[in-house]
Amino acid sequence: MRIRQLPETLANQIAAGEVVERPASVVKELVENALDAGAGRVDIELEEGGVRLIRVRDDGGGIPPDELPLAVSRHATSKIASLDDLEAVATLGFRGEALPSIASVSRFLLVSRTADAAHASALAVEGGQLGTLEPKAHPTGTTVEVRDLFYNVPARRKFLRAERTELGHVEDWLRSLALARPDVELRIAHNGKPLRRYRGGGSLFEDGRLEETLGAEFARQALRIDHSAAGLRLSGWIARPAYSRASADQQHLYVNGRAVRDRSISHAVKQAYADVMYHGRQPAYVLFLELDPTRVDVNVHPAKHEVRFRDGRLLHEFVYRTLQGALAETRAGLGAAVTSDASSPEPSAASAFAASWTGSGQPREQSHLALRVDELRAGYAALYGATPAATDGGVVVGHAMPDADERGIPPLGFALAQLHGIYILSQAADGLIVVDMHAAHERIGYEKLKAAHDSEGLRMQPLLVPQTVAVAEREAEVAEREAAVLSELGFDVSRAGPQSLLLRGVPALLAQGDTEALLRDVLADLREHGHSRRVSGARDELLSTMACHGSVRANRRLTVPEMNALLRQMEETERSGQCNHGRPTWARFTLPEIDRWFMRGR
CATH class of the missing domain: 3.30.230.10 (Ribosomal Protein S5; domain 2)
Structure with a gap:
């Protein structure tokens, strides 16, 4: 076939295949044009999910009448004029393809008026064919109507989804826009009924x-x-x-x-x-x-x-x-509503509790929900010299919490009891705290192990017999280029041939694992992202397992000092709001919530 120039309409329809995927794509392009024009309010009206009608009206600067035909021609834009403008473009739209592409696959109407114009001008386009300019009444700004999307491209139209699905895509994109532009008011209507309104005039971080x-x-x-x-x-x-x-x-x-x-x-x-x-x-x-x-x-x-x-x-x-x-910084207890401005208990008291949390030895016998008097007395005395209130038959019937105005209450409060050998119950300033003791201790141990290994760095263990690793040529090139990075990760590796590497040393902590597979994963990351955390990730997985096995188990009876020591360490440990597997370690029940359980105040 001979080479020939594509007709303008066909070229626009091909471009529409790239720019216009569905009604949401049309809404995106038209609303972005409105924002670039300085609009403070944009109204979007849809019918049948946008397939029958998309109307976008804005109060922006408008388009002069003599530029309307240019606005629907290919590669016409007011956003850039040179390569320098393209390299530093800050507007949302700039390619000049959206309007002609949309107009080529719909019945299109463009109405606009500038602030200094006596009236608006309207330009209709059907199937890519321009009509004539006509005067029209319209406030300052622009309205674009897109009717019967893909009416002349039935192959594209049959790929559109149900009305509810297409409307959902429009709503998703407008929600995303509303997050970024709280200064602009957005109003959406569907089939003649108001659907949603995002108020304007706000700031980004409200x-x-x-x-x-x-x-x-x-x-x-x-x-x-x-x-x-x-x-x-x-x-x-x-x-x-x-x-x-x-x-x-x-x-x-x-x-x-x-x-x-x-x-x-x-x-x-x-x-x-x-x-x-x-x-x-x-x-x-x-x-x-x-x-x-x-x-x-x-x-x-x-x-x-x-x-x-x-x-x-x-x-x-x-x-x-x-x-x-x-x-x-997502430590357990952060953000709790502490009712006192006073400081937490003295560091020496917290340190004393931490020292008592050894995980060894058998604790004193206690019931599931009641603590022995001597344990309470010892725990409170270690913190602030207070003693619990009266008891009856060795079971606590009430005790005085420290005065919050004088001492302050830590975010996770003070331990009251151990529930079913699994949970710690604690009284905080604003209610009840429940802690999963195994999950919490697991995170504390894990963070300590990571800190210890981070301070030492990744040590390399030389191999008695160097290993030849077969890799793709691209991976061999990455290994040769990133030799210094691999050395920091604990690998001693050099290129042995076009598609082979010689491995002489591996990270010491991971020497018993599949180091060849780990090396290949690291090389893949280096090629795609420029760096890799596979080694630290594998190390962390191993340390997590060690922390899990070393943490306190269910049905291990804890004394009050041990429980309080765990609470204090949770408050000091990074990421202590979740265990190593992502499960929450604690939950808070505020007094108003508890009051609602028993309908107090009703």
């Missing part, structure tokens, strides 16, 4: 918008993030590990205000949560990454869903370290 979009539980469990370094800034919210999802439906990433998907950043987030979340569960987050526009290429995907970073390795490490540091 908790109200977070609750409005992702729900009250996410807002309650969210940790605020705001960290800057090396010309990068990461801000937003991450959910506590206890709030996890079966899918990635609450993972929102914005790069310079643009919602994107990026495998490298997703990998960094997943690694940051590795120590505190169930296998197979997904973290929830809303993260805003800000960096110099010249350090990110936004022109790598027709629909602008993906970006490419110039310093991918630095960025991955920055995100990982920031989130890991924030999650490390």
Whole structure:
């Protein structure tokens, strides 16, 4: 066949195949244009999930009448004029493909008015064919109508889903936009009925918008993030590990205000949560990454869903370290409503309790829910010289907690009893704390083992007989290029041929495992992400197992000093809100909750 120029309409329809996947894609492009035009309010009206009608009205700057035909022609934009503009583009839209692509597969109407115009102008486009400009009444701003999407491309139309499904995709994208732009009011209607309204005029980090979009539980469990370094800034919210999802439906990433998907950043987030979340569960987050526009290429995907970073390795490490540091502060008891401004018990008292927590020897006999008087007396005396109240027959019938105004109460309170040999019951300032003693002790032991090994570094164990490892040529090149990184990870490896490596040393702690498979996994990570935490991950898995076996077991009777020592160590240990497997270690029941159980005050 001879080479020939494609007709304009056909070229636009091919572009529509890249830009317009479904009604949600049309809504995305039109609303982004409205935001770039400075809109403070955007109204979106849909019929039949957007297949029959999509109408987007904004109060932005509008388009002059003589530029309307240009707006629906290919590669026409007001956003960029040179390569320098493209490298530093900060607007959401800039390719000039959206409007002509949409107009080529629908019955399209564009109405716009600028502030200085006497009236608006309207331009209709059907199947890619332009109509004539006509005057029309319209306030300042722009309205775009898209009717009968894919009416002239039946092969594309039959791939659309049910009305409810297509509407769901539109709602998901608008929810994502609402998170990033709380300053803009968004109103959505479907089949003539108001569906949702996101109020405008807010600021980015108002908790109200977070609750409005992702729900009250996410807002309650969210940790605020705001960290800057090396010309990068990461801000937003991450959910506590206890709030996890079966899918990635609450993972929102914005790069310079643009919602994107990026495998490298997703990998960094997943690694940051590795120590505190169930296998197979997904973290929830809303993260805003800000960096110099010249350090990110936004022109790598027709629909602008993906970006490419110039310093991918630095960025991955920055995100990982920031989130890991924030999650490390999720200690048990943090955020508890302590009713006193006084300080916690003296450090020496806490240290005395910690010293008593040895895990050896047999504790004194006690009933499941009652403690012996001498144990209570010894425990309180060690803390603050107080003695429990009167007893009857060796069973505690009441004891005086320290005055919160004078002593203060630690976040996890003071131990009352051991329940069924599994749980510790503790009275806190605002209610009752229940602690899973095995899970809590497991995390404490695990963090201690990690700290000890981190202080020593990864030691390498030389092999008596060097091993030849067969790898792909790309992996051999990575091993040769990243020899210094591999050495830091405990591997002594050199290239022996085009597709082989010579392994002379391995990480000492993992020498008994499958070191060849571990090396291949590390090389794969280095090739894809520029670095690897396979070694530290394998090490942590081993240390986690050691901590699990070394922690206190169910039905091990604890004394009051031992229980209080465990509570104090939980308050000091990083990530103590979850055990090594991601299970919660503690729960709080506030007094109002307990009052509701018994209908008090009704």
